[in-house]
Amino acid sequence: MPADSSRSQQHLKAINRALASGTYTQVRQLINNLPGAEAAHLIESSPPREREILWQLLSKEQETEVLQYLGEEVRVELLRNLSTDELVSLVEELDTDDLADLLQELPDHVTSQVMASLDEQNRERLEHVMSYPVDTAGGLMNTDVITVRPEITFEVVQRYLRLRGDIPRTTDNLAVVNRKNQFIGLLPLTKVLISDPGTTVREAMITDIQSIPATLPAHDVAKIFERHDLVTAPVIDDEGMLVGRITIDDVVDVIMEEADHSLMSMAGLDDDEDTFGSxxxxxxxxxxxxxxxxxxxxxxxxxxxxxxxxxxxxxxxxxxxxxxxxxxxxxxxxxxxxxxxxxxxxxxxxxxxxxxxxxxxxxxxxxxxxxxxxxxxxxxxxxxxxxxxxxxxxxxxxxxxxxxxxxxxxxxxxxxxxxxxxxxxxxxxxxxxxxxxxxxxxxxxxxxxxxxxx
Amino acid sequence: MPADSSRSQQHLKAINRALASGTYTQVRQLINNLPGAEAAHLIESSPPREREILWQLLSKEQETEVLQYLGEEVRVELLRNLSTDELVSLVEELDTDDLADLLQELPDHVTSQVMASLDEQNRERLEHVMSYPVDTAGGLMNTDVITVRPEITFEVVQRYLRLRGDIPRTTDNLAVVNRKNQFIGLLPLTKVLISDPGTTVREAMITDIQSIPATLPAHDVAKIFERHDLVTAPVIDDEGMLVGRITIDDVVDVIMEEADHSLMSMAGLDDDEDTFGSxxxxxxxxxxxxxxxxxxxxxxxxxxxxxxxxxxxxxxxxxxxxxxxxxxxxxxxxxxxxxxxxxxxxxxxxxxxxxxxxxxxxxxxxxxxxxxxxxxxxxxxxxxxxxxxxxxxxxxxxxxxxxxxxxxxxxxxxxxxxxxxxxxxxxxxxxxxxxxxxxxxxxxxxxxxxxxxx
Structure with a gap:
């Protein structure tokens, strides 16, 4: 199933044709079946009028998906027209790091309503992420990290994972922490797969690794990922407590934004300037x-x-x-x-x-x-x-x-x-x-x- | 062990002091203990004379490491001074994709000598990668992909992986192929970990995924990775045969090069212009x-x-x-x-x-x-x-x-x-x-x- 860009190009053309001829039912079907990132790209590449129509045609689930991939300026513009209730139900579905980013762009009364609608665990996590500036490791991190104790065996680890039944996307390591939740090492999932079930986590864990202080600027996080070819990295606070993890997809966004910054700034443009703005x-x-x-x-x-x-x-x-x-x-x-x-x-x-x-x-x-x-x-x-x-x-x-x-x-x-x-x-x-x-x-x-x- | 950028900054300063005072034994020790990427960065940030000295002080293994991270212009300049024998022994250690890139920059007689020094399997792989232009999926790919058949159970998969004893870096999926080596799906390693050992690969594999044609331009590969937040992706040829896989670290390089390209070109500079060139x-x-x-x-x-x-x-x-x-x-x-x-x-x-x-x-x-x-x-x-x-x-x-x-x-x-x-x-x-x-x-x-x- 070679899903290269020509497939998505054809989708876009079909949607544009349907938009032009005003057959919105067809557009609705097409745009809601696109991957979120592609639907977001389509919306960003549309002039204001078409953009508004496309956004209206999105289903609730697709809206949440799309929201994560929209540029800041376009996102704020589209969200401005929603009522607080609509906003709350929409943003509840997002990942902690995306939600934290988004809340910082929204008015205070919306933020507090969203906060109130979350359960305690999620609220605590969100408050934690939001306590760090957006452009630091703490602002980039996600809180969905799986932790294990050093003394358990791989058999127990695997039983635990089966019980859990679900491993978050882009998980290549488990974080090893002590009783105080202090970070002590990483356990690659591949080691769990290939080693004897009797091996303990302590025996197999890697301790010579890059843990990232939550206050480290995003720019430096990106450099560490680049230089060490990382896929994920654990984030710790001042006391060495594990507070989250950063994944490569968020780092790629940082890299792209920084690269954009020089190019756009040198022409006196805002990094986030909307190509099809008003x-x-x-x-x-x-x-x-x-x-x-x-x-x-x-x-x-x-x-x-x-x-x-x-x-x-x-x-x-x-x-x-x-x-x-x-x-x-x-x-x-x-x-x-x-x-x-x-x-x-x-x-x-x-x-x-x-x-x-x-x-x-x-x-x-x-x-x-x-x-x-x-x-x-x-x-x-x-x-x-x-x-x-x-x-x-x-x-x-x-x-x-x-x-x-x-x-x-x-x-x-x-x-x-x-x-x-x-x-x-x-x-x-x-x-x-x-x-x-x-x-x-x-x-x-x-x-x-x-x-x-x- | 918070290994943030301040640690590497201190290393760099120590090396610079030692270089300035001419105590090369100390420099040798310091630079050979740096991660390859950081040593490469240090060499790229040095004026021509210091650059030459640092390169001379590298150990054989560190040279190979550093080579992968150097920008093209600096790399060619440093390799130009080596004899063919030195070159051959140096480049033998590289990954297939890095080696393929490098050979394209070297004179033909070196390329053929390196080819001759490889074992048959590696030579075939290398020739395969080199048969695609550098800026396509085929040129970006690595050949270290682990394949499994759809009919086997997870128990067999795990036994096979244990026997193998080593899983290449940044492996999040196994590729599922049929008897003809045609790509039919991906098996996430996490599924192997959490599912019942009696599950067959066919039951668990994902078939609705992005396999990448080997001829797809690198630019489009990067877009697919960005939009779908991929860590790795399988590469197939015209007949749907699995020929390799692309990992996110190589995609990050593509993204950075492309971003650089607009900025540098608009000032009439070469993308790869050496900041400390002659x-x-x-x-x-x-x-x-x-x-x-x-x-x-x-x-x-x-x-x-x-x-x-x-x-x-x-x-x-x-x-x-x-x-x-x-x-x-x-x-x-x-x-x-x-x-x-x-x-x-x-x-x-x-x-x-x-x-x-x-x-x-x-x-x-x-x-x-x-x-x-x-x-x-x-x-x-x-x-x-x-x-x-x-x-x-x-x-x-x-x-x-x-x-x-x-x-x-x-x-x-x-x-x-x-x-x-x-x-x-x-x-x-x-x-x-x-x-x-x-x-x-x-x-x-x-x-x-x-x-x-x-």
Whole structure:
């Protein structure tokens, strides 16, 4: 049963056809039979009107399924229209970690009603998960971990599991705890399968493993999973008590969100920006970013304004002036992107920043010299003027070295100041490269032509 | 034993201190006791000279471990200096899928020597994996899958597993195959644990699952894993034969590489660009990108050149002209980034492109009008000239709508033409926004001032 993406593509097409022709009974049947993740994807890929229709057509069970897979922004938008009762019955079905995430987005009176509707054990678990920030191990964890004591034999373990009758999804290990519920080791299920039934848990358990403090940031959790190829990991609190476990599927979400973050932030977009959101919402969100950039563009214009007299005399300068600024922006963005990624990967340490800076400055100088020569000759020939060729060459080298310097240092400085370099880095960088570019080019020209023209 | 990232940070610091003071015996001991992934990370975060020293200090076993975790560029660089014999003994220890990846980067004579050194079963497996492109399910898969027949009971399954004595890492299911080795279902290990020993595999196996065709692109494999929260998945060939399995850790690598790809490509960087690579290598790689951007900047200058006469008369135009182009570039990049990400997530379909285009054009128009008003008033006051305020306002609206249009359509058109929009999109976009920006602003000014000045 090769269920590859072509099958789901066909489903989507069928649903879209049915939607377009208004045969909702058919859409209802199709969308409720899709896996939750695919139905969620379909809803996220739909314009507002279709999105609302699809959501209405979901069955109760499918709604709960779909809810877990929707992006935050779309989820909040769809839930906003539900009554509190509907919300309560809907969210009761979710896993502890998903429920905890969701409750944090909902109004307080809904949260307390949901809490009240849970039985004591589940409420305690939920309160536990919610006591940790969303972006920590505690916020990521689930509480469905199966524990065993070290002194029992595999025969007892297997009898216990049979009695239980159900093992939570993605369980590869049992957690071994002592009487105080302190975590002492992991017992891989495969060991239970292949070892002699008389073996005790203590004999077979692994103790040299990665248990994760509940307060560890999600970013570091993801790194531990990546580096050690984990599928699940136990989470402990300050006293070493086992409080839950983290599964790889939640870690994959963290990894994807972090990767998205750099890409989206560098364009001044929200990580969670809704591709098919409404016009007003989108326009409002982006207006600020454009406003900030308008200010920086005005600053660059003010710099140009300083050289009004020179520009009046030599109009060729106006024609060539965007080149130096633009090349600085491009070269600087390369360094900036590289450093931001390296920082996200944890590659930047105090002992290698000097080499990194040396490397980027050298690269800036080499490429500066190369393209300065090309543009110098081009500009000289274009305007039959050697001086303008010299001016643009020198300005280009200066700006490319400056760009490398800013691209490498800005993210590090911003991080120290607690500013997100992915968000603010590119604005500040292009402001610098524009101002330095115009200043160097027009400034040099002013000096040179003042001597020539006088 | 909370082994969080602070422990590894301390290790790294100790190694760096020892490296700096030249006490290599200590470094050797420290680095060989690190988990492979962390040693690899340390090597990747080191400047060229330190990198070479660290690599030399690795023990044979640690080298093999580290090799699997190094990025392609760094790996090839380090392996280049080894003799063929050293290479052969080094790579023999790797998993089939890692070995297959690695061999594709090495010279042919090394590949054939490694092949010759393997036993027949392993050679066949390796040839099988290598017969699929690296970026398909076949290239990602491992061949260490455990198979069982449908007619046997769980008692027999468990006896078989005990006899085998070893279950490969990250095994959550056994694959059920018929006599012809055709895949017919999956048997979760947890079922073997909790069910009655008399149960047959056929009774308990799951048949409604995602088996993955070996030719499926890695991108689609990752989507299937994400949407269905899989840990492993069986891979089948055209005839439905089981050929291997894919594990989540390799899928995580695919996800991370893809996420990196958009970010790095948009800055014209290679996905695998080595943060601490050598100066010459880096300069050579980036030169081309700067050259292309120089050409587009020259094209923009040529457009400005068309309006030389106007610029000579009204120097204020030269001062303001970068603003319109710059705002177009920023707004266009937002749309471009959003659409590229949506395409990567598979959100763009024929039925929603019209809404997307409508939304982005509307957002462009709204923000265009908003900031056009602001800049119009600012410019008018600055130069005490109503006309220049009007000109820059109209040009801004035109350019922001054009930018939205280009940002939304370019990636789709490029994808149809087989061009990578993440790589080429931003260059083409800024060329368009620069040219339209200068053309609209200076063109309008020329028309207006021609009437005013005559």
């Amino acid at each position: 016009v007003w919402q989108t326009a409002r969100r982006r207006a600020l970013w454009l406003g900030i950039n308008l200010l920086t563009a005005l600053a660059a214009s003010a710099v140009i304004g300083l050289f009004e007299a020179t520009l009046e005399k030599v109009v060729a300068l106006a024609i060539l002036m965007p080149i130096v600024a633009s090349m600085g922006g491009i070269a600087g963005s390369q360094t900036l992107t590289l450093v931001i990624r390296a920082m996200a990967l944890g590659q930047i340490q105090s002992n290698n920043t000097r080499y990194l800076l040396f490397k980027e400055l050298s690269v800036g100088a080499i490429n500066g010299l190369l393209w300065a020569t090309v543009i110098g000759i081009t500009a000289g020939l274009w305007f039959s003027d050697v001086s303008i060729g010299i001016v643009i060459s020198v300005a280009m080298v200066i700006n490319l070295i400056m760009a490398a310097c800013a691209g490498a240092l800005l993210p590090m400085i911003m991080k120290k100041m607690g500013i997100d370099p992915a968000l603010a880095g590119s604005v500040v960088l292009t402001t610098i490269t524009d101002i330095v570019g115009f200043m160097a080019f027009l400034g040099l020209a002013t000096v040179l032509y003042a001597n020539l023209l006088v | 100066v010459w290598q880096t300069a050579r790689r980036r030169a081309l990108w700067l050259g292309i951007n120089l050409l587009t900047a020259l094209a923009a200058s040529a457009v400005i050149g068309l309006f030389e006469a106007t610029l000579e008369k009204v120097v204020a135009l030269a001062i303001l002209m970068p603003i319109v182009a710059s705002m177009g570039g920023i707004a266009g990049s937002q749309t471009l980034t959003l659409v590229i990400r949506a395409m990567a997530l598979g959100q763009i379909q024929s039925n929603n492109t019209r809404y997307l285009l409508f939304k982005e054009l509307s957002v462009g128009a709204i923000n265009g009008l908003l900031w056009a008003t602001v800049i119009g008033i600012t410019a008018g006051l600055w130069f005490s000239d109503v006309s220049i305020g009007i000109v820059i306002s109209v040009a801004m609206v035109i350019n922001l709508i054009m930018a939205a249009c280009a940002g939304a359509l370019l990636p789709m058109i490029m994808k149809k033409m087989g061009i990578d929009p993440a790589l080429a999109g931003s260059v083409v976009l800024t060329t368009i926004t620069d040219i339209v920006g200068f053309m609209a602003f200076l063109g309008l000014a020329t028309v207006l001032y021609a009437n005013l000045l005559v």
